[in-house]
Every structure is written in C-alpha cells, then in structure tokens.
Amino acid sequence: MNRSKYAMKNTLTMFFTYIVTLGLSFVTRSVFIHKLGEEYLGLNGVYSSILSVLSISDLGLESVFAFLLYKPLSENDKGHIVGFIMLFKKIYVYVGTFIFISGMMLFPFLSNIIGAQGKMLQHVELIYLIMLFNSAISYFFTYNRTILDANQKNYIITLITFTMNTMISIVQIICLYVIDSMVVYVSLVLISTVGSNILISLYVSREYPFLKNKEFRYPINEVDKKVLIKNTLGGVSNKLGGIIVFASDNIILSMFVNLATVGLYSNYTMILNSFTGLIQKVLGTLTASIGNLSIESPKRSKDFFMHLNLLITIIAFFAVPQLLTLLRPFVFFWLGERFILSQYIVLLIIINFTLQLSRYPSLMYIDAYGLQWIQKWKSLIEATLNIFFSIIFLAVFHLGLAGIILSTILSTGLFVLWYEPFIVVRYALKIDKNKQLKMVFLLLIDKLLLIIPTLVVWGVMHFFSGNGLLFLIKLSVINFTIVIISFFIIFRTNSQFKYILSRVSNYFMK
Numbered sequence: 001m002n003r004s005k006y007a008m009k010n011t012l013t014m015f016f017t018y019i020v021t022l023g024l025s026f027v028t029r030s031v032f033i034h035k036l037g038e039e040y041l042g043l044n045g046v047y048s049s050i051l052s053v054l055s056i057s058d059l060g061l062e063s064v065f066a067f068l069l070y071k072p073l074s075e076n077d078k079g080h081i082v083g084f085i086m087l088f089k090k091i092y093v094y095v096g097t098f099i100f101i102s103g104m105m106l107f108p109f110l111s112n113i114i115g116a117q118g119k120m121l122q123h124v125e126l127i128y129l130i131m132l133f134n135s136a137i138s139y140f141f142t143y144n145r146t147i148l149d150a151n152q153k154n155y156i157i158t159l160i161t162f163t164m165n166t167m168i169s170i171v172q173i174i175c176l177y178v179i180d181s182m183v184v185y186v187s188l189v190l191i192s193t194v195g196s197n198i199l200i201s202l203y204v205s206r207e208y209p210f211l212k213n214k215e216f217r218y219p220i221n222e223v224d225k226k227v228l229i230k231n232t233l234g235g236v237s238n239k240l241g242g243i244i245v246f247a248s249d250n251i252i253l254s255m256f257v258n259l260a261t262v263g264l265y266s267n268y269t270m271i272l273n274s275f276t277g278l279i280q281k282v283l284g285t286l287t288a289s290i291g292n293l294s295i296e297s298p299k300r301s302k303d304f305f306m307h308l309n310l311l312i313t314i315i316a317f318f319a320v321p322q323l324l325t326l327l328r329p330f331v332f333f334w335l336g337e338r339f340i341l342s343q344y345i346v347l348l349i350i351i352n353f354t355l356q357l358s359r360y361p362s363l364m365y366i367d368a369y370g371l372q373w374i375q376k377w378k379s380l381i382e383a384t385l386n387i388f389f390s391i392i393f394l395a396v397f398h399l400g401l402a403g404i405i406l407s408t409i410l411s412t413g414l415f416v417l418w419y420e421p422f423i424v425v426r427y428a429l430k431i432d433k434n435k436q437l438k439m440v441f442l443l444l445i446d447k448l449l450l451i452i453p454t455l456v457v458w459g460v461m462h463f464f465s466g467n468g469l470l471f472l473i474k475l476s477v478i479n480f481t482i483v484i485i486s487f488f489i490i491f492r493t494n495s496q497f498k499y500i501l502s503r504v505s506n507y508f509m510k
Contacts, residue, residue: 042259069150096139141197290368
C-alpha cells in the first residue's frame with residue numbers, strides 16, 4: 001500500500017471512530033454532571049491538567065522517535081529498526097518511572113491546589129493516585145506504538161483504542177447510574193489504558209516478530225544517538241511548555257476562583273477540544289507522509305505546507321462563525337441555563353480556539369522534520385508569558401475566567417503564532433533569507449479573512465432568538481448559508497484552493 005493510500009485509510013478510520021467516541025463522550029459527560037455534580041467535574045479537570053504533563057500522547061515523544069524510523073523503514077533495515085525500538089523502550093521505562101515519582105512528590109500539595117471546594121469532596125487523594133498511575137503506566141507500553149506511527153499504520157492504534165474506549169464508556173455510564181462513584185469512574189479509565197496498550201503490544205509482536213530477535217539488532221551510531229537525544233529533549237521541552245500553558249489555566253482557576261468555575265469552563269473546552277481533536281488526529285495521520293515527502297521531494301513538501309495552511313484557514317472559515325453563535329445555545333440545550341457563560345467569555349474562547357487551530361500545520365512540520373531541538377526554548381517562553389499574564393489579570397485586575405483566557409491569547413499571539421511558521425520556513429523548507437519573513441507574513445494575513453464571515457454572521461444572528469434543537473438547526477443553516485456565500489466570493493480565484501479541490505475530486509473520481 002503506497003503513502004497516499006495509508007494516509008487516506010488512517011484519516012477515514014480516525015474520522016469515523018472519533019465521531020462515535022465524541023457522541024459517547026457527550027453522553028458520559030452529561031451523566032457525570034447529573035450524578036456527581038460540577039465540583040467533581042472541576043476536580044477531574046484540575047487533576048487532568050496536573051497530569052497532562054505526564055501524558056505520553058501530549059509529550060509527543062512518539063512523533064520525535066518516529067522521525068528516526070522513517071529512513072530504516074523505507075529501506076527495510078531491520079537491524080536499525082530493532083536497535084531504535086529497544087532504545088526507545090529503555091527511554092520510556094526511565095521516563096515512566098520518573099513521571100510516577102514526580103507525581104507522588106505533588107501529592108502533599110493537593111489540598112492547596114484544589115481549594116476549599118475540593119477539600120469537601122470524598123476520596124480526592126485516591127482519585128489522584130489512580131489518575132497518576134494511569135498516566136505513568138502508558139510509558140511502559142508505548143514504544144510499541146512508535147513503529148506503527150512511523151509505518152503509517154495509525155489506524156491499527158485507532159481501532160484498538162476505539163474498541164476498548166467504547167466498551168469502557170458504556171460501563172462508565174452504567175456504573176455512574178448504579179454507584180455514583182468517581183473512584184470507579186477513573187478506575188475504568190485505567191483499565192481502558194492498560195487493556196489498549198496490551199492489545200497493541202500483542203499486535204506489534206505478531207506483525208513484527210523480528211523485533212524480538214536479538215540477531216537483527218544493530219548498535220545505534222553516535223550521530224543517530226545525538227539526533228535522538230537532542231530531538232527528545234527539544235520535543236519534550238516543546239510539548240511540555242505547551243501543556244503548561246493550558247494545564248495552568250485550570251490549576252490557577254482552581255486556586256484563585258473555585259472548582260465549580262473549572263467545571264463550567266471545561267464544558268466549553270470539551271466541545272472545542274472535541275472539534276480540534278478530530279482535526280488534529282486526522283491531520284496527524286499525515287505527519288509520517290510529510291516525513292517521507294521531505295526525503296523524496298523537498299519542493300513538493302513546500303507546496304504541501306502552503307496547501308495545509310490554506311486548508312486550516314478554510315476549516316476555520318466555516319467553523320468559527322458557527323461556534324461563536326451556536327456554542328451558548330448548544331450548552332443551554334445540552335446541560336441547562338445554569339451552565340451558560342457570557343457571550344463575551346465565549347468570544348474570547350473562540351479567539352483562542354482560532355489561534356491554536358492556526359498552529360497545526362507548523363507543528364506537524366516541526367515533528368515530521370525533527371526540528372524540536374531548534375525551537376527548544378519556544379514553549380518555555382510561551383508558558384512563562386502565559387503564567388505572567390494570568391497572575392497579572394487575576395491578582396491585579398481581578399478578571400477571573402476572562403483573564404485566564406486573555407493570557408493564553410496574548411502568549412500565543414505575541415510569540416508562537418509567528419515563531420513556529422518561521423522555524424518551518426527557515427529550517428525545514430529552507431526558503432531564501434530575503435523571502436522568509438514575507439512568507440510568514442502572508443500566512444498570518446490569510447487568517448484575517450476569518451473576520452469577514454464572523455462579523456456578517458454575528459450581525460445577522462442578533463435578529464434571531466429562541467432555544468431548543470429546532471432553533472439550533474435554524475441557526476446552523478442560516479450561518480452555513482452566509483459562510484458558504486462569503487467563502488466563494490473570497491476564494492473562488494485562489495489558485496491553491498483550486499489545486500486542493502482538483503486533488504480531492506480526482507481522488508474520489510478514481
């Protein structure tokens with residue numbers, strides 16, 4: 001199967017499984033809130049934020065390691081494949097052990113983090129320990145995923161994880177109705193994590209039996225080890241700094257405001273994270289293709305980067321106006337009036353969503369080209385800016401949730417939004433120095449096009465009011481009509497859009 005077929009298979013598998021998982025997540029969240037309340041929901045959000053820095057998927061080590069496997073896999077060099085996999089396994093074991101110890105060191109400070117509301121809840125320490133173990137245990141299995149990622153077989157991981165998560169979600173819903181226990185809820189998450197990893201490990205052992213044959217193992221040379229160490233440190237720094245930005249939001253909210261606000265905010269972020277998660281997972285299946293393309297055809301890799309940026313702009317063009325006007329009515333329909341945030345807060349949430357979505361093409365290329373080390377300080381600077389602005393807005397201006405979101409917007413907009421594409425343009429695409437800043441500037445200018453449909457939809461929606469499912473459908477249809485008219489007026493002569501459209505048409509015409 002060639003690169004394009006694998007990419008399409010990964011994308012379609014990811015899309016359909018994610019849609020089903022998303023539906024189950026909304027049902028589970030509804031039952032969770034109904035049976036346990038928003039304080040436990042806030043506790044789950046705070047603990048998830050604390051432990052997100054421990055998550056193997058968030059740290060992004062898989063993409064860092066997969067970068068080194070592209071070449072040996074393309075050459076069927078079993079010796080170097082086995083050598084790399086064994087080295088990855090050793091690193092993951094060390095990291096997993098370190099993660100668990102670090103998590104335990106935070107244990108005495110939990111009461112200070114969760115605040116007065118958290119202290120009134122039951123079994124908060126046990127819940128934390130189960131969630132910590134769930135995060136740490138992932139590292140002891142995940143080296144098996146790396147060869148599937150690098151070999152463009154993400155769909156295997158997706159199908160196994162989807163099957164396990166679906167079964168566990170159904171059991172969680174039943175248990176919430178019967179037992180009303182968050183301890184049982186998080187314990188089931190742990191079972192899902194362990195079960196998925198065991199099944200993936202068994203699949204890899206069956207499909208790649210040579211991995212257990214020590215005769216194939218070649219020693220890794222010093223050049224590759226140096227690349228591995230630098231990209232690992234750079235990748236962890238990059239991902240960890242980014243996680244700190246978003247994890248600190250819930251933690252600071254819990255410390256300065258309360259757990260209920262964290263729970264309220266998490267409902268909105270869940271909706272947006274569901275949308276961005278789908279995009280990220282679908283596009284993430286292309287990372288290995290970009291890595292292979294960087295070796296086979298650098299010129300095509302540059303064109304693909306421009307097409308990918310335009311694709312993200314188009315997605316945002318359709319999504320942002322819809323989300324801005326439908327988010328509050330949807331939450332009202334889903335959870336009820338007391339879970340509604342002000343339109344001003346929702347506007348800030350959508351602005352932040354748009355900025356984060358715009359980063360995806362650059363982040364994909366940074367992973368595919370192994371540029372983590374070059375931009376190793378980027379996310380730490382981003383995290384420092386975010387925490388600084390958060391403290392100022394909360395302690396000095398007392399802006400509450402609005403201050404937290406503004407902090408993330410400023411740390412992203414002032415620094416990373418231009419820095420990441422600059423790294424790609426300069427070190428991956430190797431654009432002439434005189435054209436680098438111009439290219440970055442043009443990429444950023446494209447995002448301003450989002451203002452047009454958003455303002456039009458915003459103005460039109462003021463003439464409508466109501467609630468319920470029919471009202472949501474009515475708003476959606478009106479929004480989509482306005483956006484699609486605006487889209488064809490703006491993009492009808494865009495050459496890159498015509499190219500993307502022709503490629504999609506050709507694929508489905510085959």
